[in-house]
Every structure is written in structure tokens, then in C-alpha cells.
Amino acid sequence: MKKSSNENPLWRFITSIKLAVFLLITLAITSIVGTLIPQGESLQSYLEHYGPTLFKIIRALHLNDMYHSWWYVSILGFFTLNLICCSIKRLPFTLALYRKDNLNIDPDKLFRMPFKARWEISSGLDDAKKEAIVKAFSKNAGGITGKRSLSDGTLYLSEKGKWSHWGLYGLHASIIIILIGAIIGIFYGFKGQVMLMEGGITNQAIDPQTGKPIPLGFSLKCNSFNISFYDNGAPKEYRSDLTVIDQGKEVLHKAIRVNSPMSYKGITIYQAYYQAVPRVTLKITTSNGHQKTFSLPTFKKINWPEAALSFGVLQYLPNVHGVPAARVWIDNGAGPAQAIWILKNRAREIKMGPNFYKFLLIDAQERYMTGLQIKKDPGVWVVWLGCTSLIIGFIIVFWVPHRKMWLWIGKNDGKDIVVVSGQSSKNRIQFEKDFRRIKQVLEQHVGERL
């Protein structure tokens, strides 16, 4: 590419390949940081782990979420700008290359091409022989694309892959298409989570970052959740049996697994995780004459006003000395709250203030909650389009050459001459082979050695 001295220095800077390389290396080096510092954790955990000084740096440079930080996104933006400007700058050169009439060439120049051969036919060429040579050339070069008659002969051109000069633009545009897809996802999509008990139903997901609900526009019901295990105890399959209810009607019924999500109205539902939720049945007898049986999940505070008692299950273990056990938190307002372990079918009595309380764990059951990832991303197909054209772009840029082959049948100093020459924009090794073959074939037709 030519350099013009009267170019705007800013334009020269922004369109330089050196800048592109510098930005690629900068992106490579800065990206490392986010793989060393865990991303997206709570601020408190960074303070604890890195201490106050490093914490300040992490906060100032957003290293806890660096790939979305102003400076990283700026580098990406600058890189994109550089890419676009480089393409604009290159455009006139490509256009000139594309528009160039390769038939409009002086036959004398053919012999300056990288690949060439020339025969002088002392015995002369008749029309039948000429025709045979042209035919052989056409067959082996892949068709004749142009022909020009000059005063002292005829020039034939076989040109292929002229369009491949545009591959580079396609390749670079693909990267911008991918970025556009990602931006569409950020602005018009969402990500949410849903936890559903078996039999549970919901019409909203929770934004994992803000904790705010996102309306789905339909309801999702979990009919059942199943886990299966291999013999060695490793998980084999997680399956949620789901029903979509839209405007009161069951419209879709599907079992989803990891790697096998379902989609409805542009929203995709993935099997993401699960949680075991124990449900404990407790019988409580108090010394002031109350008795009642409760069925409660973990972490739920239960108020029993008649007995002036609050309690809840803090922890559940399915197997302690062969029986289920629960750790129960109790508060009756008289003195500090207490937490005790009780085992199934073994009553335990404690004294709190003036009263005694007897706890009996009658039963405990583990039920499952399925964890679903909910996603809407209208940009994802744009990203796939970009990825596809990126790969095609690579194939064109690296492997599709613009190849030109000329055949000149004319006269030089009264003698009949045949010149064949060629040029390829890339993949020289293959072209060399092809050219050698054509040369051999033409040699047979010309009937004379060089």
C-alpha cells in the first residue's frame, strides 16, 4: 500500500496495521487479569481475600468484572474502529484490483510474470493447431474468460477467483457482526433463574445480578424432577418435566436435560442445577399444655402464638447414625434462643425459662427443586451468522487465490510464437504444480521443446 505524505496524521494512526497488532496484543495481555482474579464475586470476598490496598485497585479498575469495565470495552471499541478504518482505507486499492481489466495487457509483459513459458514454432502454426492449443489451454486452465485480438495475434485470459479480494472484508465484517449480535443480546435479551419445586408454577424469573423479577409472559410448571446416578455415584442425568401454560392453556410439554433445553416464544429454558429441599414433620409438646404437629421446610421461621413459641429447622442431615436428623432453632422470648439436634423418633426435651418443650422428629422427606436458567437472546443468531462468515472468510482469505493465466498466440520477427504465463495471489505451491501441468500439455500440442 502506498503512503501519501499529505495524509492526516490522526487518520494515518487510526488506519495503521501497527495499531491493530498493538491492540490485539493489548487485548491478549489485559484479558489475562480476569482469569487470575475470580470474576463476579461479592465485593466483601475481594476485600477479605486481597486486603485493602489491592481491593482499592480492584474497585478502581473494575477488576471484579473487568470484561464489562469501561476500559476493556473501550479497547474493544477502539479495536473495532481501527478495523473499520483500515477497511475503508484499503477499499480503493481492492476496487482498483477488482476493476482491473487483466486482458488489457501488453503481450510483451507476459514474460515478466512469475510463471511463464514460450515457444517459437519454426515450422509455423496452422489454424487447426492453433485451435487445438487454445482448446487445451482452456481445458487445463479452467475455461477462458476473455479474448482480445491484436494486430499480430490473439490474447486469451483465464481468470478465476477475482472476487476473493473481497474475502478480507467479509472476514473483518464477521467480527463486527459477532459484536453486533452480542450487543443485541445485551440490550434486547435477558438472563434469569427459576427455582421450582415439583408441582410448582411461576410466571417470572429472577435476575441473578439484581435479584429483580423478570416477567416471562407465560407460566412454567415443573411436573417432576429426576436425578439418576451411575453405579459409582456420579450423576448421570438431570431431567425436569416441564409444562408451559400460556393464557390458561397448556401449550407445550417437554422434558429438558442438560444439553437439551426447550424454547418457547424466543425464551429458552435450560436445566442448570437443582437443590434438595427437605421437609420435616415435627411434633412439639409443651409443659403448659399445648401439643401440635408441624410440617415445615428448612429455613422457615414458624410462629406458634398459642404456645408463645417461634422455631425453625436450620439444618437437615438425611443420615446421622442411621437415622435422619434436624437441627432446630427455638425461641420462646424467655432467655436466649437455642439450637438443638434431634434425631428421628427420639424425643428430646429442653427447658427454656419456666417451660419444658418436647420435640419429636416424626418424619423427614427430601424433595427436589429444579434450577432452571431462563434466557432470551435475539442476538444469538446474528452471532452464529458472524461465526459462519468468519470461518468462510478465513477459507477465502487463506485458500482461494485470484489466479490469472494468459495465452498469447502471435508473431515475433515473423515467427509464430506461443506464450503462456500465470500469476496467483496465494497458494503458490499449488499454482506451480498446475502451471507445470499446463506447460507440459501445451508443449505436446506445440510439438516443440522450449
Added chain:
Amino acid sequence: MHKFLFQLAVFTYLLATAGFLVHIITLKKGVEKTATAFLAAGFCLHTASVVMRWIAAGHPPMVNLHESLSLFSWATVAAYLAFQWRLRVKALGAFVTPIATVIMAASSMQQKDILPLTPALKSIWLPIHASICLMADAVLLMAFCLAGMYLMQERQIKGKKLGAVFKRLPSLQTLDAMSGLCLKIGFPLLTLGIVTGSIWAEQAWGSYWSWDPKETWSLITWFVYAALLHQRLAVGWQGRRTAIMTIIGFIVLIFTFLGVSLLLPGAHTYSTWHE
């Protein structure tokens, strides 16, 4: 059976390595042919071992470190044999074969039991994504070897010691061109590996890109090779500087392949299962 075939392949690769090393020292013509024959035989045994293991496991053997290293070695030998079948680059075998053998030895030292497939790995994208990535690694390993050979040869020429090493290695021009050829195959394969990984992540986790350390390092590798290709094709760099950058690129690539899983916190666990 697959374990026996694997051991046999290791042994045959060792013989091939010995052959290539003897050849590069003695330059006896027949030795290189024999070494190549051993390598091809080892490759057949290795292929059989992989197929048998696939059948025995009932899933693609690309899951643990033993299997990944074994297939990396397999892909390297495949790439070398294919490359040498079309373009004969002298002395390349003496560099690529020992590396393939070392990778194979490293593989044989890992836990070899077949473990059942976790839910996240049960996907058609496992064989597609893993094999494309391994092919990319193998082709870029060859670019690395050719760049290393380039630097060795260049030192000979600069030191004006046109002696034993100079005679044995190909010309600088050939080495540079062949290394560039490998980059032109390896880089699109690397890109395709990242793309297929994204498609899989989208299907399994609902996110085609989540800046997980493995993903991020694959992108870092991509940036390094992209910079290198711009230097080569647009700026017109040749020779020493591109050779050094090819070597750096490969080190980053290997870190992405092995280092991330082994060293970095919370790395690609092949599952987001929060259990």
C-alpha cells in the same frame, strides 16, 4: 485390549523417534523411511486403541487428561504424516516425532480408567469440538517446530558455521513458508474450535460466552495468533520475529489446553453444576 494397543503404540512411537534421531545424525536414507514406517504403524495401532476405547466406553474418549493427551499425540502424528505425504520437509520428523512421543508418555502416566460421562458432556458437540481443537493444537505444534528449526538454522547462518546442523535442516525460506502454511491451517481450525465450543456452551449452559478462564484463554490465544498473522500478511514480517512469535503463540496455546485446567482457580470444570 485398548490399553494393550495403547502401550504398543507408545513402544512403536519410541522406535520411530529413535529412527528419526539416528537418521538426523547419520543421514542414512533408508533409516528415515524405516522410521516413517514405524510411525505409520504406531499411528494405526494408536487409531485402533482409540476406536476400541470409544467402543468400550460408549462415548468419545476425549474426556479426561489421559484421553486428551493421547488424542493430542494422535492428531500430531496424523498432521505430520499428512503434511509429509504432500510436502516433504526434511528433518521435520526428528522434531515432531519426539514431541508426539513425549505427549504419549505423559498420557500413559495418567489415570486410565474409563469414567462415565457427566450430564454436561453428553452432547454431539463433545467429539466435534474436542477433535477440531486437537487438530488445531497439532497443526500449530508443527508451526512451532518449524519456527524452532528456523531459529536454529538462522543461528547457523548468522554464526557462519555452515556445518553439520546447516546441512541437515531445510532452507530458511522453506521453514518460514511451511510454518506460515501451518498457521493458515491452524488458525482457522482454532477459530472453528472456539466457535463450536460457543455453540456447545450455548446449548448446555445457555450462554455462548461467559468469560470462563478456558474461554478467555482461548480468546487470548486467538489474539496472539491474529496479531502474528497480521504481522506476516499485512505488515510483511518474515523470519526471525515471526518465528519467535509463533513459538510464543504455541506456549499460550498449550497453557490454554493444559495450564488453565490444572493451574487456574475455578477453571473449566466442564460443568456449572453447583454441587
